[in-house]
Every structure is written in structure tokens, then in C-alpha cells.
Amino acid sequence: MLGLNAKDTSLFIVVIIMVLAAPILLNPFPADSALAQFNAGYPALMQRFLIFGILVVGFNILFGLTGYLSFGHAAFLGVGSFAAVWMFKLLSFNVIPAIILSIVVAGLFSVVIGYVALRRSGIYFSILTLAFAQMMYAIAYSDLVGKFLGTIITNGETGLQVYLDDPQILAGAGDPRVPHLFGLEMNSQTVWSVGGWEFVFQNGYYLCAVFMIIAFYMSIRIFRSPFGLVLRSIKSNQQRLNYTGVSTRPYMLTAFVISGMYAGLAGGLWSAMDPLTGAERMFWTASGEIVIMAILGGVGTLIGPILGAGAIKYMENIVSKINDNILHQWFAFMPEGIENFMVAIIHPFIGKGWHLTLGVVFMAVVIYLPGGLVELGERFIGLFRRKKTDNAPTGASTKPAE
Amino acid sequence: MGILEVKGINKRFGGLQALGDVNLSVAENTVHAIIGPNGAGKSTLLNVLVGKLIPDSGSVMFDGQSVLGRQPYEINQMGISRVFQTPEIFGDLTVIENVMIPCFAKRDGAYRLHAWENTRNEKAIQEQAEAILADVSMLDKRNMHAASLSRGDKRRLEMAMCLVQEPRLLLLDEPTAGMARADTNNTIDLLKEIKEKRDITMAIIEHDMHVVFSLAERITVLAQGTPLVEETPENIKGHPKVREAYLGEAQV
Numbered sequence: 001m002l003g004l005n006a007k008d009t010s011l012f013i014v015v016i017i018m019v020l021a022a023p024i025l026l027n028p029f030p031a032d033s034a035l036a037q038f039n040a041g042y043p044a045l046m047q048r049f050l051i052f053g054i055l056v057v058g059f060n061i062l063f064g065l066t067g068y069l070s071f072g073h074a075a076f077l078g079v080g081s082f083a084a085v086w087m088f089k090l091l092s093f094n095v096i097p098a099i100i101l102s103i104v105v106a107g108l109f110s111v112v113i114g115y116v117a118l119r120r121s122g123i124y125f126s127i128l129t130l131a132f133a134q135m136m137y138a139i140a141y142s143d144l145v146g147k148f149l150g151t152i153i154t155n156g157e158t159g160l161q162v163y164l165d166d167p168q169i170l171a172g173a174g175d176p177r178v179p180h181l182f183g184l185e186m187n188s189q190t191v192w193s194v195g196g197w198e199f200v201f202q203n204g205y206y207l208c209a210v211f212m213i214i215a216f217y218m219s220i221r222i223f224r225s226p227f228g229l230v231l232r233s234i235k236s237n238q239q240r241l242n243y244t245g246v247s248t249r250p251y252m253l254t255a256f257v258i259s260g261m262y263a264g265l266a267g268g269l270w271s272a273m274d275p276l277t278g279a280e281r282m283f284w285t286a287s288g289e290i291v292i293m294a295i296l297g298g299v300g301t302l303i304g305p306i307l308g309a310g311a312i313k314y315m316e317n318i319v320s321k322i323n324d325n326i327l328h329q330w331f332a333f334m335p336e337g338i339e340n341f342m343v344a345i346i347h348p349f350i351g352k353g354w355h356l357t358l359g360v361v362f363m364a365v366v367i368y369l370p371g372g373l374v375e376l377g378e379r380f381i382g383l384f385r386r387k388k389t390d391n392a393p394t395g396a397s398t399k400p401a402e
Numbered sequence: 403m404g405i406l407e408v409k410g411i412n413k414r415f416g417g418l419q420a421l422g423d424v425n426l427s428v429a430e431n432t433v434h435a436i437i438g439p440n441g442a443g444k445s446t447l448l449n450v451l452v453g454k455l456i457p458d459s460g461s462v463m464f465d466g467q468s469v470l471g472r473q474p475y476e477i478n479q480m481g482i483s484r485v486f487q488t489p490e491i492f493g494d495l496t497v498i499e500n501v502m503i504p505c506f507a508k509r510d511g512a513y514r515l516h517a518w519e520n521t522r523n524e525k526a527i528q529e530q531a532e533a534i535l536a537d538v539s540m541l542d543k544r545n546m547h548a549a550s551l552s553r554g555d556k557r558r559l560e561m562a563m564c565l566v567q568e569p570r571l572l573l574l575d576e577p578t579a580g581m582a583r584a585d586t587n588n589t590i591d592l593l594k595e596i597k598e599k600r601d602i603t604m605a606i607i608e609h610d611m612h613v614v615f616s617l618a619e620r621i622t623v624l625a626q627g628t629p630l631v632e633e634t635p636e637n638i639k640g641h642p643k644v645r646e647a648y649l650g651e652a653q654v
Contacts, residue, residue: 227517245478247512
């Protein structure tokens with residue numbers, strides 16, 4: 001189907017179903033049950049899953065295929081976000097021009113940064129991308145360009161947003177005052193109550209879903225193309241490739257720009273969901289988070305980036321919400337001394353300490369599952385069909401990257 | 403006039419004259435061996451030929467075009483392929499993918515954005531790759547990971563990757579270095595077979611005299627960065643200058 005082989009088609013269909021049915025699948029617990037806090041099926045979080053999913057899928061085209069670790073990818077996310085808000089300010093709250101400009105602007109920035117950074121490889125490439133990203137963060141945070149031009153570009157610490165006196169030359173009189181798709185408001189939602197469950201279907205989420213599906217499809221095509229094969233060979237042995245008549249730099253630059261444009265798309269979507277954009281989206285910890293998502297999910301695999309992005313955003317939002325009171329409820333069946341002891345032990349890992357949980361999980365994955373969550377899934381499936389897999393050759397596509 | 407003409411090459415590394423006024427002419431469709439004791443400048447010469455090093459002076463002409471100052475990939479696109487001392491292959495890819503990459507490079511040139519085609523649909527490329535694997539009798543290993551091949555198979559694969567581009571000149575850098583006798587003989591047979599089947603010029607840098615005398619039609623002896631003699635194998639064996647070069651090394 002659509003130029004994909006059977007295996008990729010089934011993977012693609014699974015992703016489509018997962019993405020479209022996420023508001024139901026991620027809400028397994030009734031709204032008033034004690035476990036409802038583990039539900040991830042609310043729009044603000046699901047949007048994050050998809051936005052970061054798109055971002056990491058694009059990052060994986062660069063890092064997963066070529067092995068070049070960009071440590072400044074959040075810069076393109078930020079650039080895309082600002083570009084989108086500027087379209088809101090100048091044209092209208094319609095998200096389509098905003099998202100298109102996000103992709104274009106992020107693409108232009110990645111051409112320039114990629115051209116310079118790709119003069120080096122390995123750790124030097126990573127450092128160069130990090131330096132560029134931090135420079136861009138510093139410029140955005142102090143709105144250096146804006147001060148120079150005597151106007152607002154990023155609006156510094158306050159963050160860029162749409163004001164009532166902005167031109168919005170294309171905006172009609174009856175248009176919504178929030179981001180919309182030809183009148184369809186992004187933040188409006190339908191709630192479907194079944195029994196004790198409440199499922200929320202939001203327009204904005206489904207806009208992200210459409211882009212996620214397109215982005216994932218393009219990623220499969222790139223992975224399976226001769227272009228993708230050349231990118232994988234860059235990772236494998238650049239020396240041999242040079243002596244095989246292939247000029248690696250234009251290939252690298254193309255991969256870099258493609259992944260930059262994915263980040264721009266993610267940034268544009270983020271602004272469409274939340275049109276107050278600040279420079280902190282470009283900070284280096286955001287870039288680091290992208291790298292961690294890719295590694296946690298499974299570098300160089302198709303589905304890994306989505307799993308990694310989902311896992312981290314889930315922990316960030318769910319683990320951080322657990323507090324001591326909730327722990328006391330969980331351990332209430334124990335004698336009081338042991339209950340307090342258990343709460344004291346788990347306390348550092350919850351709430352604001354969710355980073356600690358992330359750290360432990362990340363270390364466990366890197367040490368025991370170098371292929372990330374995808375490897376976990378494969379081992380799990382392998383338990384059930386040991387006999388089949390023994391004879392099958394291990395596909396290059398599922399081989400984890402170091 | 404040979405297909406490869408090297409004239410007056412000098413290369414100095416600090417105080418060391420690695421190559422001093424090297425002249426070399428490789429005739430088309432011959433196997434030309436370059437031998438010499440350690441430190442004679444063989445590898446330096448090879449690196450000049452493939453564009454990795456730029457000499458201080460002199461000229462290298464391949465088929466009437468200058469090679470100097472070009473990137474390795476450009477030189478490859480001109481028709482020069484290189485086999486490394488330790489086989490350089492794409493270890494993470496399968497055997498067939500390894501061979502498909504040079505096929506793409508040959509068809510599409512140094513760069514093409516073919517991000518939307520499916521590799522599986524490139525039937526012509528696949529047939530080409532399978533044919534060359536059959537040639538080096540590796541078709542049964544087509545779906546293996548290249549990294550898991552034996553040393554001898556890696557060498558065969560690397561040869562296949564070079565040959566599928568139909569190069570006019572194949573440069574071999576000590577193709578049997580570190581091999582057991584049986585593997586060495588296999589490699590000699592493979593090279594002989596390649597030579598019989600197609601019009602190809604080979605320049606071999608080699609230590610192993612057994613390999614050199616089994617294959618070479620012309621031999622250039624390099625010593626201390628300068629060619630001593632260029633002769634046929636029969637005339638090289640008892641040549642006084644050659645004996646001097648090797649024995650001189652032995653005395654040190």
C-alpha cells in the first residue's frame with residue numbers, strides 16, 4: 001500500500017490507529033477512579049506526544065540513519081514556533097500559513113547551520129550544533145535582532161504572542177480569536193461520556209494527528225529509499241563511501257535540512273496549540289531531551305522515536321503529578337511505620353523529582369536495552385514466536401544503533 | 403602512453419622525502435605491481451593517486467585528465483576504484499546493500515535526492531548487484547550482515563563493490579596482507595579471474611612476492627621514495643639493483 005511493503009504497511013496502519021484512537025486508548029481508567037491520574041488521554045498531553053513525536057521522528061532521520069548527533073535541534077523547533085506566531089500576528093489565526101512558514105523558516109536556518117556544522121563530524125559536529133542553538137537561544141531570549149531593528153522579533157523574556165492591535169490583514173470580522181483551521185477552533189473539543197469514562201476529542205489534537213501520520217509516512221519512505229540507504233552507509237563507513245564515488249556532504253546536508261524542517265513543523269504545531277511562544281523552547285536542555293527521547297525509544301528504528309517521545313512526555317506529566325498524599329493512599333493497607341517508610345523512599349522520585357525517575361529508566365534502558373523500547377517490544381514478541389524468529393534473518397531496519 | 407601517467411612526483415613530510423621524483427606509467431589492461439621494502443613510499447604514492455594526499459610537485463594524469471586536487475569521490479567517478487589493506491565495507495548493511503551503493507553511485511553520480519523511490523523497486527540495480535555477487539560467488543550470502551562475514555569474504559565483497567562500478571583502473575593496497583596462505587591463494591585466483599573476464603587495469607602494491615609474481619605483468623621497484631627499475635617479472639628476479647634494495651634493508 002502507498003509504495004510500502006507488507007511489514008511497513010502494517011506498522012503504518014498500527015500507528016494510524018494508535019494516533020487516531022489515542023483519546024480512547026490513553027484513557028483506560030474511569031474518570032472518578034483512583035487510577036484516573038494515570039490517564040494520559042487529555043488533549044494538552046496528547047498534543048505534546050504528537051508534537052514531540054514529529055520532532056523526534058525527524059531527528060531520527062538525521063541521528064538514526066547517519067549517526068550524526070545534532071545537539072541543537074530545539075533551535076529549529078523554536079524558530080518554527082516564532083515563525084508561526086508571526087504569521088498569526090501578520091496574517092490571521094489560520095494555522096495553515098503559520099505551519100507552512102514554520103517549515104520553510106526552519107529549513108532555511110538548517111541550511112545555514114548545517115552547511116557550517118557539517119564541516120566537522122563526530123563530537124565536533126555535536127558541539128557546533130549546540131553552539132549554534134545556544135547562540136540562537138541567547139539572541140531570542142534578549143531579542144537582540146529586535147533591539148537592533150527597533151521592533152519586536154521574539155519579544156525576549158515575555159515571549160511572543162498575538163495582541164489585539166496586530167495587523168492580521170487576512171483576518172475576517174467573524175474569525176475566532178484563537179488559532180483555527182478555516183474557522184475550526186483548535187482548542188474546541190467534544191467530550192464523549194460512556195459509563196464512568198470521559199473521552200475528549202479535540203480539534204487541535206486531530207490537526208497534530210494528521211501531520212503526525214504524514215510525517216511518519218514520509219519517514220518510512222525515506223528509510224526505505226536509496227537516499228536512506230546512502231545515509232545508513234554514511235553511518236557505517238564514510239571512508240568507503242568517499243572512495244565509492246559518493247559525495248557525502250550534500251547527502252548529510254539534505255538529511256540535516258529534512259530533520260530541521262520536521263522540527264519546524266513541530267514548532268509550528270506547538271504554536272498553533274499554544275500561541276504564546278518563548279525562547280525557552282530553544283534552550284539546550286530541550287535539545288538534550290530530544291536526544292534522550294530518540295535513544296529511549298530506539299535510535300534508527302521507525303517507531304522508536306514516537307515511543308520515546310511518548311514515554312518521556314508521559315513521565316513528565318504523570319509522574320510529576322503524584323504527591324505524598326497519593327502515595328499514602330496507595331500504601332494505606334500497610335502498617336503505619338512501613339507505610340511512612342515506603343513513602344519516604346519513593347518521595348524523591350515523584351513530583352518535582354520525576355527527572356530522577358527518568359534518569360533511572362534511561363540508565364536501565366541504555367544498559368539493558370541498547371535498542372530502546374523497540375528492543376523491549378521485540379524481545380517481548382520474541383518470547384511468543386521464538387521458533388519463527390530463529391530462522392528469520394535479522395532485518396537491518398530493526399537492528400538497533402549503538 | 404599509459405592510462406595512468408605519474409610524472410615527477412615529490413612529497414615531503416617535514417624532513418623526510420617520502421617520494422622523490424617518481425615517474426610511473428601504467429599501461430592499459432595490464433597488471434602493474436609496485437613493490438619495495440618498508441618505507442619505500444608505496445602507500446604514500448597510492449594516497450596521492452586516490453586524492454588523499456596532494457604532492458608538493460609533479461603531475462598525475464588518468465586517461466589524459468589530471469587527478470591532483472580532486473576529492474576521492476571525484477577520482478572514483480573518473481574510473482579509479484580502490485581496495486584497502488583491511489577491507490573497507492559497510493558493516494552495518496547487508497551484503498547486497500553493500501553492492502547496491504556503488505551501483506547507485508555509478509548510475510546517479512556523486513549526489514541524487516532519491517528519497518521517494520523504494521530501494522526494493524530498483525530492479526535494474528538489484529540485478530546488477532546480484533550478478534556481481536554471483537561473479538565473486540557470494541550470492542548465497544546476500545542477506546547476511548557484512549560485519550559478520552569472514553575476512554576472506556569481506557575482501558571478496560570489497561572487490562565486488564569496486565568491480566560493479568566497472569572501473570578502468572583498480573588500485574589494490576596489499577590485498578593479501580595478514581592473510582593465511584590459503585586465503586592468499588584464493589585472492590590470487592579471484593584477481594586472475596577478474597582479469598580474464600574484463601578489460602581492467604590493476605595497480606597492486608604488495609609485499610608478498612608470491613602474489614606479485616603470480617599476477618604482475620610489469621613491476622616497478624620503489625626504494626626510498628624513488629623508482630629503481632621497471633621491468634617484467636622475469637627480468638626483476640635477478641636484477642642487481644633490486645637485490646641491493648632488499649638486501650640493504652636486511653642489513654639494517
